[in-house]
Amino acid sequence: MTLPVGVPAIEAVDVSRTYQLDGVSVPALRGVSFTIDSGEYVAVVGPSGSRKSTLMHLLGGLDRPTDGRLVIGGRDVATLSAPELATLRNETIGFVFQAFHLLPRTSAVDNVALPLVYRGIGARQRRDRAAATLGRVGLGHRLHHRPSQLSGGEQQRVAIARALVTDPAVLLADEPTGNLDSATGEAVLELLERLNAESGVALVMVTHDQEVAARARRQIAVRDGRVRSDAIHDRPLSGAVGRPATLDGAPSAEPRSVSGSGPGHPSGGSGGAAGATGRLSRPPSGRTAEGVGGDEPQAGGGS
Amino acid sequence: MRLAEAWRVALDALRANRMRSALTMLGVIIGVASVVLLVAIGTGTKQKVEQQVEGLGSNLLLVVPGKLDVGTAPVVSPLTLKDVDAVSRVVGDPGRVAVTIASGATARAGARSDFTTVQGVLETTPTVFTRSLARGRYLTGADVDTSRRVAVLGASVARALFPDRDPLGQQIALAGVRFRVIGVFTPLGQSLGVDRDDEVHIPVTAAQRLWGTQRVDGIAVKAPDRERIDQLGDRIVAELSRRHPDTEFSAVTQQQILGVLGDILGVLTGVLAAIAGISLLVGGVGVSNIMLVSVRERTREIGLRKAVGARPRDIGVQFLLEAVLLTSIGGLTGMGLGVGTALLVDTVSPIPAAITWWSLALAFGVSAAVGIVFGVVPAQRAGRLDPVVALRAE
C-alpha cells in the first residue's frame, strides 16, 4: 500500500495504554509520541517487560490506546470501528511475530495468501500473488510445504512473505529472530532489511540484540512504557544499502522532532568514521528523558 | 471473506478433527434418525389403521346406545332383534343391516382351548363388513332363524384349535355348548396390536340363547350412498329413540371413526416426534460444547487471522458455518439412518413405518437450525476475541 505523499505511516501523539487488572488501572504505556515515516527502518529496544510488544500491538492496530492520538496510514484509530480497524490492519500493516504464527495444516503458499482471503480476492489470484511473494523471500521452491516440513528460518520467511503479500506501508516485526539461531537470524534480518530497502516498506523491528539494533538507522528505546530515547544515526551498514539517495553519504546523526523532518531530510555534517558517529537522543515531546546515554545501544562496528 | 472460502475453511477444520467431528455428529445423527424413525412409525400406524377402518366397508354406519365419546361409560343396550327389524324397515333393505352381540369365551376342541371373542351375528355380516372366507361357508338366514349351532372361525382360532386338522365339520364347545365349524375367515392380520383374527361368529339367536339374553349390542348399516349417510343415521337414531325414549343413541360413520382415530394417532406421532426431538436437542448441546472447545483450541489461529485482517464477522461466520456443517452432515446421515431403519422395521417387523417427505424436510431443517442456534454463542465468542490476548494464548 502506498500512502499519499506527506502522510506518515504511523503517528503517535501522547499515546497511553492502561490495563484494568481486578479493577485496578495498570499503566502499560505512558504518553508515547513519535512518527514513523514511510520507508523508515526503526529498531525498538528496551529491557524485557518494557512494553515493546504492547507498543507494537498498538502500532499495528491490534489494540487501541486508552489515551492519546494514534494515526495509522492516515487514519485515526479512535474513529474506526472494529471491522474498519481490521481492514486497516489488512491493508496497511504487515506483522512478523517471534513465534511465526503459521497455520500448521496449511501449505506455505496458502499461509502467505491468508491476508488476501480477507480482501475477497479469488483463490487463483491469491495463489499467484502468494507464490510471487514467496519467490521474493527466496522460497519459490517451497510453495506446497507445510510449516512442519520447513526449517525455522524458512518458516519465518513464510511469515515475512505473509506480512508482505498485501504490500503494506509498515512491516512490524516483534523479535523476528528471537526463535532462530544466529546464522538463520542474520539471514532473516538481511531479508527484512533488503525488503525495506527495495520496496520502501517501513520496517519497525523489536530486538534485544544491541548489534542488530545498531544496524537500524533509527532506534527507539523504551523503558517502563515510556520512550527513553529516539535517535537517528547513519552508518554505512547493510541496513542503509539502497536507501533513498538522500540518505546516502550522510553518516552523521541528527536530532529529530515529532513534527520535524523525516529521514528524507537529513542534515548535519559529513564524513566521520564509525567510531565518531554521533548519537543524539531526543526525549519524547513534553517529557524529559531520563538517563540518556548509559543504556543506549552503542553505534559501533561500522568499519 | 467470501462465503465459499468460509465453507472451505469450516470443512477443513472439521477434517482436522475427524474423530471429534464424527462423535459430535453422532448426537445429531441419533437425534435426527430417531425423529425420522418415530414419525415414520407413527405415520405408518395411522395409515394402516385408516386402511383397516376403510376395509371394514365403505359407507358404514354404526348405531350404538349411548353417546360415542371418549370417557363415557358404556350403556347396557336396550336393543333387541325387533329394533333391528325396525332399522331394516328404515333402511329399506335388511341385507344392509348387521348386528352384534359379543362376549369373551373359551372355545374348546378336544384337549385344546382358546380364549376368544364370540360374536352373535346375522348372515349379512360379510356384506356389511366386507369379510371373506378362506374355507367353507358363512352363516345363512336359516342358520339364524333356527338358532342353529354352527360357527365360523377367525384364522387364529382355527389355527389354535385345529393346528393339524381341517376344522370344517369339527365340533367346538362354547360355554359348554357344542357348535359345528362350517367356515374359516380369510386372515385380517393385526391392528394396533390387536389380533383381528381372534373371533368366532355364531348366529345371533344362538348367542342370545347361549347367554340367556334378548339384547343386541349394536347395529351396523351399510348405507346405499355416501351423500345421504348422515341423514340415514339421523332417521335410524330417531326411530330407535322413539322406541326407547329413555336411551340416547348415536350413529357414527366410518369418516367420523377415521377422524377420531386420526386425531389420536396424530397426537401420538407428535409425542413420539417431540421425545425424539429432545435427543436432537441434546445433540445440539454437544455441538455447542465442541464448538466452544474448538474456539479455545484455535485461539491463536483466531488471533492470527484477526492480525492479518479478519473482521469479527469473518471469524464468527467461519465458526458458525463449522457448527452448521456439523449438524447438517449429521442431519443428512441421520436422515439416511432413520429412513433405512424405518424401511427395515416396516419389512421385518409387524410395526408399520411410512416415510413422509415433510418429516425428512423437518428433521434436516431442525438439525441445520440446531447448528445455528447452538453455534451462535461459540461463534460470537470467537468473533469478539481480543487479537492480542488470542495471539498470546498457548
Ligand SMILES: Nc1ncnc2c1ncn2[C@@H]1O[C@H](COP(=O)(O)OP(=O)(O)OP(=O)(O)O)[C@@H](O)[C@H]1O
Ligand atoms: N492484557 C494485559 N493486561 C495486563 N497487563 C498487561 C497486559 N498485556 C501486557 N501487560 C503488561 O505488560 C507487560 C509486558 O509488556 P510487553 O509484553 O509489551 O513487554 P516487552 O517489552 O515486549 O517484553 P519482552 O521483551 O519480554 O517481550 C507485562 O508485565 C504486563 O504487566
Ligand SMILES: [Mg+2]
Ligand atoms: Mg515482547
